[in-house]
Every structure is written in C-alpha cells, then in structure tokens.
Amino acid sequence: MINLAILISGRGSNMEAILKSVKKNKIPVKPAVVISNKPDAKGIKIAQKLGVKTVIIESSGIKGGSWDYDKKIVSVLEKYGVTPKNGLVCLAGFMRIMSPEFIRHFKGRIMNIHPAILPSFPGLHSQRQAVEYGVKYSGCTVHFVDEGVDTGPIILQAVVKVKNNDTEESLSKRILIQEHKIYPKAINLFAEGKIKIK
Ligand code: GRF
Numbered sequence: 001m002i003n004l005a006i007l008i009s010g011r012g013s014n015m016e017a018i019l020k021s022v023k024k025n026k027i028p029v030k031p032a033v034v035i036s037n038k039p040d041a042k043g044i045k046i047a048q049k050l051g052v053k054t055v056i057i058e059s060s061g062i063k064g065g066s067w068d069y070d071k072k073i074v075s076v077l078e079k080y081g082v083t084p085k086n087g088l089v090c091l092a093g094f095m096r097i098m099s100p101e102f103i104r105h106f107k108g109r110i111m112n113i114h115p116a117i118l119p120s121f122p123g124l125h126s127q128r129q130a131v132e133y134g135v136k137y138s139g140c141t142v143h144f145v146d147e148g149v150d151t152g153p154i155i156l157q158a159v160v161k162v163k164n165n166d167t168e169e170s171l172s173k174r175i176l177i178q179e180h181k182i183y184p185k186a187i188n189l190f191a192e193g194k195i196k197i198k
Pocket residue numbers: 008009010011012013014015092093094113114115176179
C-alpha cells in the first residue's frame with residue numbers, strides 16, 4: 001500500500017476531495033499525514049475531522065527552495081512512513097517551491113495540481129492570466145513535480161470553457177470543480193501502478 005502525504009498552505013479543498021475520494025472509492029493508498037507550512041491553514045481542521053494526522057512545519061521567513069527546511073519535511077514524512085519506496089507526496093495548494101534535493105529524494109513520487117492547462121499559464125494567478133489573455137478554454141493539470149516551476153510530466157488534465165463574462169473568481173470556481181475530480185483520479189492511477197514516466 002502507498003503511504004500518502006498531502007502538503008497544504010491554506011483552504012485545503014483539494015486535500016479534502018482527495019481524502020474523501022480515497023475513502024469512498026477505496027483508492028489503495030493510506031493517508032498517512034497532512035503537513036501545512038502555515039499554522040492557520042483552514043485545511044488542518046478539515047484533515048483532523050477526517051481522522052488524518054496533521055503536522056505544522058512553520059516556514060515564515062524561510063526562502064522557498066531551502067533544503068534545510070525541506071529536510072524537516074522529509075523527517076516528518078519518514079516518521080509517518082512516507083518514504084521514496086512506498087510514499088506519494090501530493091502538493092495541494094502548497095505555496096512553496098521545493099528544493100532540488102527534496103525533488104530528487106522523492107523522484108517520480110511528488111504530484112502537484114495546477115489551475116491551468118500546462119504548459120500555458122504556469123506560476124501564480126493562472127486563472128487571472130487566462131481571463132486577461134482571452135483564451136476560450138482553460139482548465140487544470142495534475143503533473144509530477146520536477147526541478148522547474150510547473151514543468152514536470154503531465155498525468156491528467158481537464159478542460160473548462162472560458163465564458164465571455166468570466167472573472168478570475170468565476171473561472172477559478174469552475175476550474176476547482178474539475179481539480180477535485182482529476183486529482184483523486186491521478187492518485188488512483190499511481191496507486192494502481194498505471195503511470196509510467198518515459
Ligand atoms: C488550487 O487552485 C490549486 O490548483 C492551486 O492552489 C489552489 C489550492 O486550493 N495549486 P485548495 O487549498 O486545494 O482549496
């Protein structure tokens with residue numbers, strides 16, 4: 001069985017969708033721990049209500065990409081049995097850049113969800129970028145994390161039509177509905193050994 005860790009920084013709606021889907025659809029992973037870098041992340045309480053262990057590793061004042069900080073994450077993951085052999089680390093609104101060392105340590109075992117059809121609109125405020133650019137379709141992407149920003153191998157995508165009167169908020173809402181569907185699906189594919197990175 002794969003031991004699953006979810007890393008969050010805020011609302012935690014993707015985390016919630018994943019945890020609920022793991023239970024409901026019997027996805028063969030064990031939710032081992034939810035880690036937040038923000039003590040006030042709303043998702044922490046949601047995880048606790050769903051019976052999952054939570055750990056806060058405060059990151060304020062520590063630059064993204066710091067291996068010293070990420071080592072703390074590795075040691076918490078190890079404590080909860082999430083290892084490079086049997087673990088899966090899902091970033092779900094985790095607002096930090098991971099260090100190259102962390103990415104190499106968990107190579108091919110870190111996933112992220114991004115609210116755009118990559119490689120379009122990487123980075124922050126993707127939904128705003130999509131509305132401002134005037135694209136007619138956007139969506140979301142689940143991908144493996146590599147050493148770039150939103151550049152790793154793509155696992156699943158869902159397309160959302162952009163309406164003429166869409167705002168960043170209205171588009172974000174419709175994309176989020178799709179995020180909640182494809183992230184659990186991608187985890188299921190991984191858990192069933194159906195993903196190969198070529
Ligand atoms: C989502 O839009 C996700 O695509 C992006 O950050 C947001 C996190 O939302 N990476 P939530 O915390 O899962 O509700």
